Amino acid sequence: MFANFNSMKKVSFNIATICFLCFYLLVACTKFEEEIDIADIPGPYVVSSYLYPGMDTVKVYVHQAYSLNAQIQTGLIIPVENAEVLIANAQSGKLRLMYNPNDSTYAIDGNALRITAGQQYTLSVAIADHPLIESAVVVPFPNENFGIIKTDSNTSQYVKDYYFKAFINDSAGIQNNYQLFGTAEIETVCQTDTAVEITTEMSMIFDYSPLISDQTRDGQTFHQNADLSVFDRFYPYQCHSTALSINLKLIHLEGFTYTYLKALEDFDIALGDPFAQYVIVPSNLTNAQGVFGAYAVVEKEILWSELSK
Amino acid sequence: MRRSMLVLFLFLSCFSAQAQIKSCSISGLVRDAITGESLPGAHVFVQATNTGVITNNYGFYVLTLPPGDYILKISYVGYNPLELPFQLQKAERLDIKLNPSIELHEIEVKARMSQLQNPQMGILHIPMIQAASIPALMGEKDVLKAFQLMPGVQSGKEGTGGLFVRGGGSDQNLIILDDAVVYNANHLFGFFSLFNGQAIKEVSLIKGGFPARYGGRLSSVIDITMKEGDMSAYHGEAGIGLIASRIMFEGPIKAGKSSFMIAGRRTYFDLLSRPFLSENEQPAYFFYDLNLKTNFVLNEKNRLYISAFLGKDELNTRSSEHDIVNKMGLNWRNILANVRLNTLLSNGLFMNNTLVFSQYNSGYYLNQEDNHINKSYHIEHSNGLKDISLKSDFVLGAVPRHTIRFGSSLSYYQFMPRKIVLKNEFTNEYDNESESSQSGLLSFYIEDEFVYDKWMYNIGLRQNFYTSGKHWLVRAEPRITIGYLIGNKSSIKASFTMMNQFIHLMSSTGTMLPADIWLPATKSIQAQQSIQYSIGYEREFSRLKADFSLEAYYKTSSNVLTYRDGANFFFIDASNPPQQINWEANVTSGKAKAFGFEAMLHKKQGKLNGWLGYGWSKSSVRFNEINSGDWFPSDYDRRHDISIVLSYDFKPNRKVSASWTYMTGHPVTLPYHTSVAHKPYDFEGYTSPTSFINIDYYGERNNYRTDNYHRLDLALQLTKPLKHGERTWEIGVYNAYNHYNPFMYYVDNLYGTDKRILKKTTLFPFIPSITYVRKF
CATH class of the missing domain: 2.60.40 (Immunoglobulin-like)
Structure with a gap:
């Protein structure tokens, strides 16, 4: 096929080869991406709280995750305002945390619910039409060594x-x-x-x-x-x-x-x-994502x- | 175990009963008449008794027949068939030489009965001449990728060479190159396989009905034989492609007595890109591989083979700013070497002894140099595996219609899952720590292949003794395949096989990156085991010169591994020093099951050749700790798999080929929801109610199925005979209609915002290629 090339044909062939290589490099180096849709179903509830000895206010965040497809700016928290949040402990008994709209948390004063090292605390969050969310944690002792x-x-x-x-x-x-x-x-x-x-x-x-x-x-x-x-x-x-x-x-x-x-x-x-x-x-929560932690x-x-x- | 022994006893009884019949064996080697190369997989058939055998990897055959006059018919794809009349009165040796065919497509193969009579089922074989005509990504011919186009073999991510056979993982394939096990068969993160097509003579893939001589993996055996080298003349082949160039040279060391073959390949991304990059930023990637094989005919009965393989991938990047120079690199390397001695102990008894060394290493490093203060920080992570094995294999044909194979293998494995070298001159911190462990495997096997009238079987037993530290395992693997010939054009076959796998691959990605690590089975991570039942129908279409096969299978596996949710091997930092990494805690074991059927019409010869394949399969896994202990689809569960591969010689030396493949999407794990996760304190350790990160919630594992995959590749080969040899131009197109196939799915932030979105990435759109090959 290429045996009888005259010089003109060879030049054309070389140009064609260079064009071919340029096209190849252009296409081969292109990364193709597209956004995909997934099912828009309600997300899980997310509960977060950390306890440590001597804390001033015990706070619990309760919010709901949202679909990746939802047109919501990431980082925005969708708080759950009508939950019943309780923390129980052998010393303090069972106490209810009240919702504070200013910082979108359920909170209780640290004097009412005293956090002590070595004590176990149990958390329960009741939300309408959702199974009870529960967890427990033992606050560790400090290490001074x-x-x-x-x-x-x-x-x-x-x-x-x-x-x-x-x-x-x-x-x-x-x-x-x-x-x-x-x-x-x-x-x-x-x-x-x-x-x-x-x-x-x-x-x-x-x-x-x-x-x-x-x-x-x-x-x-x-x-x-x-x-x-x-x-x-x-x-x-x-x-x-x-x-x-x-x-x-x-x-x-x-x-x-x-x-x-x-x-x-x-x-x-x-x-x-x-x-x-x-x-x-x-x-470590049943029926929810998140953490009930301590340190x-x-x-x-x-x-x-x-x-x- | 008892059951296995009973099976063994029964077939040995059968063997001894048959031995009473007066018979003689005819055996020998089938070779290329010009080059002297052995021809593995050649068909040797005796029409009068309707029996036949297939030559082994060294071209050896043995037939045991009652005394009499016979006509031996020998055939091999790409060679002129031969008919040899002979008189058998006593045990005889008959070496056979076949002449390569000049016009391959015009040959009519008459001695094809032995294929139907071969009890082996679930075998895929692509003649190298056919593999060379299949269109390939960037023109790089790849036998492993050719197998991906066959039913029962699923591919992994787009463009990669991972093989997922009948629901198995990519680590469950036993890849053997000249009897040496290959532990990472990939170049360039799996986009190309380790095997240079120029150096390969024969390749086959077994996906079910495994003979007892193979063991150590659950899902498939890929047996690759390198070319031996021409014993009579010097030849060579050189090729230039878009990403790599390769050369192969072969010839006699001493004519008729010894030969060599050497082949090498190297990419040139690094060399070509160097002029276009600034001095401050210099990424460089290359891979190379080198195949070497020599063989010596020591005397009539002994032949010595020495083969070696070296393959390496290396990626290095360098960036600098002011006096700070940052370097990063990763690499992986395979070294294989073996010595094999073939001996014809007596007529009808063949022995092969092999000493194998196989080593796989991978690693990555980070280096930072401050030239102002002449100090540097250097950290290296590496892992590897050494395998030293001694094998003995025998083929015996002492009883009419039986071929007995038996042998043993002893393997010593040395694992180095992690080695860390740290030199931090900024903080005067130095560390050099490594972990290592050993294990050993001793296996014995015996199998009897029997063909009588319309019946055929292969019954075998493989017995394994495995040790890792104080952990001992004794596992027996019975294997049975039974077939029945229907008329003289078709047969039905059924098989039962049990397999064990004593080493595991800890892979975070399935792409055989350096973070993927081989580890031994231990007391807490037990050896994997599988049982496979299969049934099949084969039919030969003489006029079409094609074979049709239909197979159904059901496979169960136990102790298969996966990562626990949240496990992470890849990121090794100061909080995970090697002595603290608990590999066993990061994985969990469970069960797997797969079933399906595969149909294939394969035409290996003729102007128009190729195959049509269809596979339907379902594979699922169950782990107690994942997805609430329910069954869920395995990573490469694809329901439908269609492939059409055609090659047409429209004129002498002009060939056009096309392949089209379609696969149902496979499951991946994707997050459906996003939210914030609160942290108790900020990065300085101060309690902070506003410290949080955005995280995604995945829900169940493998909860999303990717888009269906389909692709058309085309190639045109223009060959011209020259005074010395020939030259071929190949022009190809990968993904001809530019379908955006999914390569991966991932979560990213929408440009310029914090909003999280799911993205699908396509890696290979329409890609043309051009390759030049010169044979001399």
């Missing part, structure tokens, strides 16, 4: 880097789940033309606060690395920064609360990634001068 040590430092022309290792000593024999947060308080002194200005700011020392479970490391010590950079600035004024203290906050999570928050984290990571396994966020917080402030190397 944690701290932080300075491991290294490095000084360059305009910056000082400090490296730390935070630790959590796990209690053996019971399931524990944690999340650790840390901030440093930094004081900056700037010499302006006319005055000395002193400002303080908080800087996070962990790039990321992972959810930690002792499921396979019961009774061990968990470590988390941290770092802090303190700058010396020369423009527009000569400024000098000093770290004053480290603030650590250890959140001790009840078992399902950990599972739920981990699933939310996984969901967030997997969103938009077509190759990731879809994440189904679990629920306990311990905060520690460690002065910079007390940080040992």
Whole structure:
């Protein structure tokens, strides 16, 4: 077929080949997407509440999920206003939470419903024409066995880097789940033309606060690395920064609360990634989605001068 | 177990009774008369006794007959059939050489009875010459994708090479390349298979009625044989396509005594795209594979084969901003090597010993370099599997009408589900941790293939002894296929097979990404097991030179695995160090069942050749922890599957081919609802009533069925004989009428808003291709 080409035909052939390749690249690199319709059926009820010792107000969110097809801006909450929300506890008895339209929650004062570590609380939400929504949670005890040590430092022309290792000593024999947060308080002194200005700011020392479970490391010590950079600035004024203290906050999570928050984290990571396994966020409520969770917080402030190397 | 032993006893009794009859065996090798290559799958038939056999992977055949005068008829697609009269008085060896046919489509095959008389059912076979004419995505010929066009074999996502056979998963296919198990048969995330068509001589897929010599997977056996190399002359073939180029070269090392074949293929996305990319952003992807095979005729009775395969995929990206350089990459690699020794121990007894090494590794890495302060962060995740196996296989033809096969295999598996290397110079953090485990499998098998008058059967037993740590399993697998010839044009067959699978693939996507990990069966994640019943009808249309088959099946499986809801293997972060990942806790096991029927009219020869196929199937699974423990459709449950593949030689050296496929949509899990999920505190740990994220609610698993899939591909091949060899231009079109087939469904935000919407993505619209192949 191509044996008897004259030169003109060859030129035409080459042009045709180039056009063909361009067309190929154009089509092959195009991503075709279209929006699809799915059945518009009412969504499940979603109930969310977290308890922790000493909380001022106990709040319960009750709302209804809506179809992906619904013309509703995501993030909008459709509150359920006519539910009967009760929380029961051996100490406080069964108490009803009242709906507050200002923040679309059912709430009760923390003095009336006192949240205490080690106590079990049961939640029930009654909505007309819907099976009773129920759940129970035991509020965990706070864990005070944690701290932080300075491991290294490095000084360059305009910056000082400090490296730390935070630790959590796990209690053996019971399931524990944690999340650790840390901030440093930094004081900056700037010499302006006319005055000395002193400002303080908080800087996070962990790039990321992972959810930690002792499921396979019961009774061990968990470590988390941290770092802090303190700058010396020369423009527009000569400024000098000093770290004053480290603030650590250890959140001790009840078992399902950990599972739920981990699933939310996984969901967030997997969103938009077509190759990731879809994440189904679990629920510990019967007849509804959401969570009835609990945790306990311990905060520690460690002065910079007390940080040992 | 007792029942299996009883079956074995019965057929051995039958075997010993038959042995009393005075008989002689005729055996030998069937080879290409020019190149000396063995011809596996050739039909050897004796008209007078109405018996026949099919040669094994090494071209060996054996027939045991009473003494007398016979005419042996030998046929093989693409070769001139041969009739050999011979006198049988004692055990004899008769090697047969077949001449390749010059005009393939004009050959009339007379000795076809052996196909109907072969008790094997559920087998799909595509002659390589036919596979080469099927239109392919971007012109890259792919035997695995050709199987996707046959009934009973479902494809996964659009364009990918995953095979889902009779309701099974993609990990339930035993893919063997020259006796070595392939653990990831995909290039480019599954869009192309590992197998370079130029290097392949023979390929078949068994989807039911498995003979006892095969084991280790539940759903199918894909047996691929590489070319051996021409023993008399040097030949080659080179091809240039849009995405890859390939070359194959073969020839004698010592004429008539030894030969070699070497074939390689490489993509050039990375090389072609480099000039168009800025220095700051450089994604680069390539894959290559290399096949090598040599064989040596040591003497009359012994022949040595050495084969090797290396295939690698690598994706690297690099981006930089100021002094920060970010690099990311992922890769996967298969290495296979084996040594095989064929021995004709005596006339009628063939032995093959094989030592196999197979390794699969995959991984990904992230690297960040700060050139200003000369520090870097580097993290690597990898996983892999090593398989070292020793196999012995025997074929014995000592009793009239019986072919006895027996053998053993011993496999040692070393699994490395996770290895993490961390070098963080910013925080002085260094880590190098890995997990590994071992398991072993010892299997023995025996099978008897028997053809007598109108009856035929293959009865076998495979006995497995498996260990993983302190966990021991002993599993027997009885296999029975019985057939009956109706007239001389058709037959009916029925089979019962039991299969076990002792390794699992933990796959989050089904696309064999590096996050997919092979793991051994353990005490808590038991070996998978399946039982399949099938019944079939075959008919031969001599004038059409075509075969028709109709098969129905019912398959149940136990201990099949799936992810628990919410499980996530893919994202490994600081909160999931390797010692904390509990694989067994992330999966749950359950049951599966599948049933359906498949019809196929296959014309392997003639100016017009191809096939028409239709499959109806239903497959479902049940897991206690998912969908309230109810049965629900499995991932690739497709009700209807139609395929039409035709190739027409309209002029000498001019060929046009077309394939059309239609499949019912398959189930996927999609969210129907969305809402907010409250968090107790913000990212700094402060209690916050307004901290929440938008999440979607999925409801039940596999709650949505994708759009139906259909596609027409066309190809035109223009071949011209040259002084030395020939050249072929192939112009092809994939998805000729540009149907937007679904590739995936996912949730996204409507552009410029927070509103969540469901989207369907099409990956391959109308795609033309052009390929040039030169044979020399």
